[in-house]
Amino acid sequence: MAGQGDVFDPRGLLAALDRNYVSYVLIGGFARVIRGTDELTSGVDICPSLRPENVERLERALAELEAKRADRRRLALDEEALARESVIRLRTAKGELQIVPEPAGTRKGFEDLRRGASREHIGHGLRPQVASVPDLARMSAALGRERDLERSRELRRIMELEVGIQRTLGLER
Amino acid sequence: MRAETVRSAALIREARLRAGLSQQELAARSGKDRTVIARWEQGSVAPSIDTLVELVRVCGFDIPLELVVYDSAQDERAAELQMLSPERRVNRLLGRREREGG
Numbered sequence: 001m002a003g004q005g006d007v008f009d010p011r012g013l014l015a016a017l018d019r020n021y022v023s024y025v026l027i028g029g030f031a032r033v034i035r036g037t038d039e040l041t042s043g044v045d046i047c048p049s050l051r052p053e054n055v056e057r058l059e060r061a062l063a064e065l066e067a068k069r070a071d072r073r074r075l076a077l078d079e080e081a082l083a084r085e086s087v088i089r090l091r092t093a094k095g096e097l098q099i100v101p102e103p104a105g106t107r108k109g110f111e112d113l114r115r116g117a118s119r120e121h122i123g124h125g126l127r128p129q130v131a132s133v134p135d136l137a138r139m140s141a142a143l144g145r146e147r148d149l150e151r152s153r154e155l156r157r158i159m160e161l162e163v164g165i166q167r168t169l170g171l172e173r
Numbered sequence: 174m175r176a177e178t179v180r181s182a183a184l185i186r187e188a189r190l191r192a193g194l195s196q197q198e199l200a201a202r203s204g205k206d207r208t209v210i211a212r213w214e215q216g217s218v219a220p221s222i223d224t225l226v227e228l229v230r231v232c233g234f235d236i237p238l239e240l241v242v243y244d245s246a247q248d249e250r251a252a253e254l255q256m257l258s259p260e261r262r263v264n265r266l267l268g269r270r271e272r273e274g275g
Contacts, residue, residue, distance in 0.1 A: 008267075008270060010263070010267075011263070030266075033262055033263065033266045034259045034262055034263060035259075036251065036254040036255050036257070036262060037254070038250055038251070038254055040266070040269060040270060040273065041266065042270070105187075105190070105191050106190075107190070107193055112190075120259040121258070121259060121260055122259050122260050122263045123260040123263060123264070130259075134183050134186065134187065137183065137187065138187045138190060138191060141187065141191075142191055154247070154251065156180065156183065157247065157248055157251045158251055158255065159179050159180075159183055160176060160179050160180065161248075161251055161252055161255050162255070163174050163175065163176045163179045163216075164176050165255060166174075167175075167176060
């Protein structure tokens with residue numbers, strides 16, 4: 001994620017989204033770390049549901065987080081902005097947040113990703129909906145930059161390991 | 174899903190989804206049966222390498238087939254991280270950032 005703010009409190013950030021009942025799928029570097037990649041990341045990326053009522057809840061959460069656009073423009077999450085901007089970069093009291101309405105490699109963003117996503121315990125009572133390993137690999141591969149392709153390869157290794165672990169534990173589907 | 178089929182299954186699904194195709198549409202374009210494509214994506218069976226490349230190309234992508242040196246250290250590190258819970262992975266990230274001044 002772009003920017004190097006000092007604050008990075010992903011749990012605090014996600015707790016604010018929870019308190020406001022925001023529907024989203026966690027994507028990007030923080031989601032990949034939760035899935036097991038070995039990388040350093042400094043922000044949280046989400047793909048939210050774009051239903052009007054959810055966008056209202058997201059706006060309330062962003063107000064609570066004192067969110068401001070990284071480019072210093074006025075923050076307005078209207079339908080036009082969500083359709084026009086591929087990434088909305090924000091600085092919040094809990095660290096950087098990127099809103100990605102339709103991540104690379106997906107169709108209709110949230111609706112596409114939520115099918116494979118699962119809720120994961122990340123501590124402090126939080127269970128965010130995290131994009132699946134294959135979907136994270138798909139998004140990284142679609143970005144096509146060398147560092148993203150390396151992430152995609154790492155995620156593919158994780159897919160293989162997960163199948164091996166499931167077999168060992170007798171949990172094969 | 175089997176360990177022997179996970180790579181091909183993931184690649185076919187990823188290529189199809191990135192091309193915005195349904196399994197039926199991929200079947201029509203590739204001349205394969207939809208049920209066979211479904212079984213490949215589920216990892217019940219795996220196609221040959223040549224069929225895999227052919228399917229991916231129908232989706233507008235390619236798989237470069239070249240030999241590179243295998244680095245087992247990356248797999249070992251990935252396996253270690255897989256043994257951690259998601260909560261511990263987050264704790265590890267936060268600890269690393271603190272140590273490395275991120």
